Amino acid sequence: MLSDRSPLSLRAAAIGGLLFLHLPILLIFLYAFTTEERSFQFPPPGLTTQWFATAWYDRPDIWPPLWLSLRVATIATSIALVLGTLVAAAMTRTAFFGRDQISLLILLPIALPGVITGMALRSAFGIMDIPFSVWTIVLGHATFCIVIVYNNAVARMRRLSGGIMEASADLGANAFQTFRHVLLPNMGSALLAGGMLAFALSFDEVIVTIFTAGSGSEAKTLPIWMLDELIRPRQRPVTNVVAIVVFAATFFPILAAYYLTRGGSETAGMGK
Amino acid sequence: MTAAVEFRNVSRHFGNVKAVDDVDLTIAEGSFFAMLGPSGSGKTTCLRLISGFEKPTGGAIRIFGEDVSSTPPHLRNVNTVFQDYALFPHLNVRDNVAYGLMVKGMGRAARHAKAEEMLALVKLDAYGDRKPAQLSGGQRQRVALARALVNEPRVLLLDEPLGALDLKLREAMQDELKALQHKLGLTFVFVTHDQHEALSMADSLAVFNEGRIAQIGTPQDIYDRPATRFVADFVGSSNVLPPDLTRALGGPAEWASLRPEATRLAASGPVMGPVTALRYLGSGTRVVLELQGTEVAALVPAGQPVPAEGTTAAIAFDKGALHLMGAV
Amino acid sequence: MTSSAILPAKGLADRLTAVFWRHPRVLLAILLTPPLLWLGVVYLGSLAALLLQSFYSIDEFSGVVKQEVTLKTYAELLRPSNFDILVRTVTMAAAVTFACAVLAFPIAYYAARYAKGHWKAAFYLGVMLPLWSSYLVKVYAWKLILAKEGIIGWAAERTHTSWIIEGLLSIPGLEGSSLSTSPLGTFMVFCYIWLPYMILPMQAALERVPNSMLEASADLGATRAQTFRTVILPLALPGVIAGSIFTFSLTLGDYIIPQIIGNSANFIGMAVYQLQGTAGNIPLAAAFAVVPILIMLVYLTIARRMGAFDAL
Numbered sequence: 060m061l062s063d064r065s066p067l068s069l070r071a072a073a074i075g076g077l078l079f080l081h082l083p084i085l086l087i088f089l090y091a092f093t094t095e096e097r098s099f100q101f102p103p104p105g106l107t108t109q110w111f112a113t114a115w116y117d118r119p120d121i122w123p124p125l126w127l128s129l130r131v132a133t134i135a136t137s138i139a140l141v142l143g144t145l146v147a148a149a150m151t152r153t154a155f156f157g158r159d160q161i162s163l164l165i166l167l168p169i170a171l172p173g174v175i176t177g178m179a180l181r182s183a184f185g186i187m188d189i190p191f192s193v194w195t196i197v198l199g200h201a202t203f204c205i206v207i208v209y210n211n212a213v214a215r216m217r218r219l220s221g222g223i224m225e226a227s228a229d230l231g232a233n234a235f236q237t238f239r240h241v242l243l244p245n246m247g248s249a250l251l252a253g254g255m256l257a258f259a260l261s262f263d264e265v266i267v268t269i270f271t272a273g274s275g276s277e278a279k280t281l282p283i284w285m286l287d288e289l290i291r292p293r294q295r296p297v298t299n300v301v302a303i304v305v306f307a308a309t310f311f312p313i314l315a316a317y318y319l320t321r322g323g324s325e326t327a328g329m330g331k
Numbered sequence: 332m333t334a335a336v337e338f339r340n341v342s343r344h345f346g347n348v349k350a351v352d353d354v355d356l357t358i359a360e361g362s363f364f365a366m367l368g369p370s371g372s373g374k375t376t377c378l379r380l381i382s383g384f385e386k387p388t389g390g391a392i393r394i395f396g397e398d399v400s401s402t403p404p405h406l407r408n409v410n411t412v413f414q415d416y417a418l419f420p421h422l423n424v425r426d427n428v429a430y431g432l433m434v435k436g437m438g439r440a441a442r443h444a445k446a447e448e449m450l451a452l453v454k455l456d457a458y459g460d461r462k463p464a465q466l467s468g469g470q471r472q473r474v475a476l477a478r479a480l481v482n483e484p485r486v487l488l489l490d491e492p493l494g495a496l497d498l499k500l501r502e503a504m505q506d507e508l509k510a511l512q513h514k515l516g517l518t519f520v521f522v523t524h525d526q527h528e529a530l531s532m533a534d535s536l537a538v539f540n541e542g543r544i545a546q547i548g549t550p551q552d553i554y555d556r557p558a559t560r561f562v563a564d565f566v567g568s569s570n571v572l573p574p575d576l577t578r579a580l581g582g583p584a585e586w587a588s589l590r591p592e593a594t595r596l597a598a599s600g601p602v603m604g605p606v607t608a609l610r611y612l613g614s615g616t617r618v619v620l621e622l623q624g625t626e627v628a629a630l631v632p633a634g635q636p637v638p639a640e641g642t643t644a645a646i647a648f649d650k651g652a653l654h655l656m657g658a659v
Numbered sequence: 660m661t662s663s664a665i666l667p668a669k670g671l672a673d674r675l676t677a678v679f680w681r682h683p684r685v686l687l688a689i690l691l692t693p694p695l696l697w698l699g700v701v702y703l704g705s706l707a708a709l710l711l712q713s714f715y716s717i718d719e720f721s722g723v724v725k726q727e728v729t730l731k732t733y734a735e736l737l738r739p740s741n742f743d744i745l746v747r748t749v750t751m752a753a754a755v756t757f758a759c760a761v762l763a764f765p766i767a768y769y770a771a772r773y774a775k776g777h778w779k780a781a782f783y784l785g786v787m788l789p790l791w792s793s794y795l796v797k798v799y800a801w802k803l804i805l806a807k808e809g810i811i812g813w814a815a816e817r818t819h820t821s822w823i824i825e826g827l828l829s830i831p832g833l834e835g836s837s838l839s840t841s842p843l844g845t846f847m848v849f850c851y852i853w854l855p856y857m858i859l860p861m862q863a864a865l866e867r868v869p870n871s872m873l874e875a876s877a878d879l880g881a882t883r884a885q886t887f888r889t890v891i892l893p894l895a896l897p898g899v900i901a902g903s904i905f906t907f908s909l910t911l912g913d914y915i916i917p918q919i920i921g922n923s924a925n926f927i928g929m930a931v932y933q934l935q936g937t938a939g940n941i942p943l944a945a946a947f948a949v950v951p952i953l954i955m956l957v958y959l960t961i962a963r964r965m966g967a968f969d970a971l
Contacts, residue, residue, distance in 0.1 A: 069765055069768065069769055069773075070769060070773070072765035072766070072769070073765050073766045073768070073769030073770065073782075076762065076763075076765060076766040076854075077766065077782070077785045077786075079851075080785065080786070080789040080851075080854065080855070081785070081788075081789060083797060083800035083801055083803075083804060083851070084789075084792070084796065084797070084800055086800055086803055086804060086810065087796060087799065087800045087803065090803055098806070098808050099802070099803045099806035099808055099809045100808040100809075101808065101809050101810040101812070101813040102813065138697075141693070142693055142694040142697055143694070145690045145691070145693055145694050146690070146691065146694040146695070148690050149687055149690035149691045155684075155687060161691070161695070164695075164698055164699075164702075164703070165698070167702065168698075168702060170908075171908070171912075171952065171955070172908055172909055172911060172912025172913070172928075172951060173912060174912040174913070174914055174927075174928045174931055174932070174948060174951075175706075175709070175912060175948050175951060175952060176702075176705075178709055178931050178935065178944060178945060178948040179702075179705035179706045179708060179709035179948070180701075180705045181935055181941070181944075182705060182708040182709040182711070182712040182941065182945050183704060183705035183708035183709075185708075185712065185724070185941050186708050186711065186712065186726075187708075198701055201697075202697070202698070202701055202702050205694065205697070205698070219420075222413050222415055222416075222417030223417050223418075223419055223420075225384055225404075225411075225413070225417065226411075226413060226417040226418075226419070227419075227430070227434075228384075228403075228404045228405045228676075229382060229384075229404055229405070229409075229410055229411045229413075229479075230405075230410065230430050230431035230434065230478070230479075230482060231405050231406075231431050231434050231435055231482065231666070232405055232430075232434040233405050233434075233672045233673045233675070233676035234672070234675065234676040234679055234686075235672045235675075235676070236434050236672070240430075240433075240434070241419060244421045245420065245421055256791070259791065260791075263793040263794060263795065263796075265794065265795050265915065266794075266912075266913075266914075266915060269932065270932075270935070274936075282793075282795050285795050285796075285799065286795065286915070286919075289795075289798075289799055289802065289919050290918070290919070298799070299799075302793075302795075302796045302799055302800075305793045305795065305796055306792060306793050306796045308793075309791065309792050309793045310788065310792055310793075313787070313788065313791040313792065314788070317784065317787065383680075394664035394665075395663075395664040396664075397663065397664045397665050399664070399665060401677075401681065402665050402677075403676055403677045403680035403681070404680070405673070405676060406665060406666045406667075406668055406673065406677065407664065407665060407666070408662060408663065408664050408665065408666055409664070483662070485662065485664050486664075
């Protein structure tokens with residue numbers, strides 16, 4: 060333990076583990092280029108880029124789910140940004156009655172497995188006779204998106220020197236000026252990151268969505284489309300092409316969010 | 332002349348905890364006023380009561396004669412230099428200093444000019460474009476000072492502003508603050524737990540203990556004539572003599588305080604005891620005798636002979652140096 | 660200077676701020692009401708609906724949900740075919756949790772104690788990216804890998820180790836024509852997908868073990884193995900338990916992975932999905948869904964007592 064050099068076996072296991080985490084995704088990329096469309100034959104008998112064109116031009120069933128996913132993600136993220144920020148701002152105040160309970164409530168949507176959230180919403184729709192629609196999907200998505208935005212907002216608020224809000228008021232700024240000139244500039248990147256993560260998560264969501272989308276064909280989001288293709292595959296490489304699109308739509312926002320929230324000290328007080 | 336700040340029966344209770352307990356206070360305009368006390372004594376709470384970040388649970392607070400009990404902090408013409416400076420990390424130094432002018436609606440050119448003026452006053456004129464993260468502790472403190480002063484507040488509050496600085500820097504800043512206050516003629520209210528600081532800078536000071544004021548007066552008053560044992564102990568390292576000892580030394584049967592600087596060693600006297608400790612201070616030696624169970628310290632100036640540990644000696648002092656504090 | 664000590668309030672914003680200062684609860688209420696309304700009504704409300712539905716029952720003949728409270732639906736859970744599902748799911752969850760703990764340890768340990776500077780960031784990203792990237796794509800990737808004609812099959816053929824796979828597949832309970840239709844495959848995919856959830860809390864707990872403690876242990880004469888067993892492992896345990904909360908709970912509820920990879924044996928999540936779909940037996944689906952909630956409540960209480968919450 061005293062040496063800084065780790066045992067070789069440990070290092071190998073660690074790096075091996077990391078590779079194990081990433082390798083499967085790389086295979087998806089590979090299979091998008093295969094010429095074999097009926098099975099998952101390895102190694103691929105040949106390579107081609109035809110499937111990208113096929114996906115774009117010859118598969119009209121892909122576009123409606125794509126638009127729906129984008130719509131739902133945008134609406135859910137917008138709702139989550141507002142509600143998540145509000146509750147984060149409230150929670151940074153010194154202890155008030157019910158603070159711990161609210162903390163727990165906010166964690167629930169991601170603490171409980173998705174099937175429960177989905178089934179719960181389904182039960183509610185059943186009891187209240189609410190028909191399935193885009194809005195029932197949004198209802199489920201926005202709920203866990205709120206948690207994502209909240210987590211990012213609270214983490215940033217904790218890093219800010221608490222005194223700057225007081226300093227702003229001390230210098231004559233009213234609450235709205237403090238919000239505009241101090242809170243927003245310091246919170247902006249965290250909110251952006253939260254929003255991007257929420258968008259990515261909503262775009263990719265399938266577990267809750269299946270329960271809240273209903274069975275109509277116009278209620279298919281892109282992940283649901285992919286799920287159908289997985290169970291009853293048509294042109295497998297096309298599914299892979301779509302998988303790459305979904306992956307990119309989640310990967311890049313996550314990377315961006317990471318760079319936005321990584322950061323040194325946000326405080327400008329003594330010694331910090 | 333109206334007092335700059337006036338507290339009448341002010342209390343701030345948190346449930347059962349009395350952070351500030353029935354405090355009366357008057358701060359004269361243009362004075363450098365210090366609030367001294369250990370942590371938790373209520374001095375910072377009193378400062379925040381003046382700035383408005385705490386609301387009193389009882390009593391009245393007046394600033395230049397006006398009752399501020401329903402005035403929020405942003406509408407009080409009072410500014411604070413915070414303990415951790417609280418500079419805005421996303422603004423450069425100039426914009427930090429100009430912030431107060433910006434929220435009042437002053438135009439860009441005008442407020443930048445005023446900010447530069449202020450920065451020159453605190454000797455940071457070339458630093459306008461830097462960000463707070465690029466400054467040293469002492470520099471950040473001066474920016475905080477400039478940022479508060481640029482608004483021409485009627486009272487400037489300072490919350491332990493020198494605590495994070497090293498000794499040399501702290502002493503330099505003490506002189507600068509004093510000079511600044513004289514030059515501007517503003518009322519400064521300064522919170523500290525360092526009694527040397529309070530004694531050397533303040534025109535008058537209040538010693539806080541457990542939410543109440545133990546004594547208010549000039550530094551001289553408080554140092555030479557401490558009102559209670561707490562003040563005698565906290566301000567300067569005084570000898571506190573119980574009534575029996577005071578009577579044995581020739582005074583009445585009361586608690587008394589005696590400064591070590593005013594106490595000399597003598598070969599014999601009415602009370603004698605062994606030397607229990609010696610501490611070399613450079614400017615002299617602090618010799619502690621045990622007299623009738625009480626430790627009494629005497630300061631022997633450099634150059635004079637110092638007895639060895641264990642030898643028996645007595646103390647001597649001028650009559651006026653013994654300050655009586657009452658029977659309790 | 661003859662300006663007043665009190666500045667005038669200019670405009671509505673100033674006056675509103677004064678109100679917030681005088682009555683801080685007002686601001687709090689304004690901030691909290693919209694989000695709490697949403698979470699309370701949408702989320703808690705639907706959880707209540709779930710609970711309510713589980714106490715309803717379905718009329719066997721007409722297929723209509725009878726909205727009166729009864730324990731009949733819960734009793735149905737005890738039927739052997741349904742109870743089997745519960746047992747199977749819990750067993751899988753336990754197995755996955757254990758395997759994840761073992762797999763995650765080297766990665767978490769290395770990242771916590773040896774990775775410095777760039778490597779630390781690389782490890783962090785290396786775990787975060789799979790964690791957040793598309794769930795469905797990851798599952799799909801494994802369908803590719805585990806297919807008979809896929810990469811594992813190909814590698815096994817090339818290295819003449821196919822008999823290992825066939826041997827594994829013939830173990831009773833793990834039957835399947837290929838890895839992708841066997842519970843073994845389901846198990847492997849579960850482990851892969853939840854692995855990051857186990858790594859992160861573990862790493863956090865291991866990072867908190869102060870070096871000075873390890874030095875003290877060595878100083879007092881313990882061997883590396885002893886230090887590992889008596890100092891590192893107990894201190895890392897809360898992190899392991901925190902990670903296990905995720906892996907256990909996520910496996911309990913998942914219905915996608917068993918559907919795509921594995922035989923047609925039912926898990927809790929799949930039962931819920933199927934019952935509320937074509938079968939229309941919402942009360943039974945709800946009852947099934949309540950079971951993981953109860954299990955997790957018990958699990959969380961135990962975990963909290965073992966200090967896992969401080970490791971989150």
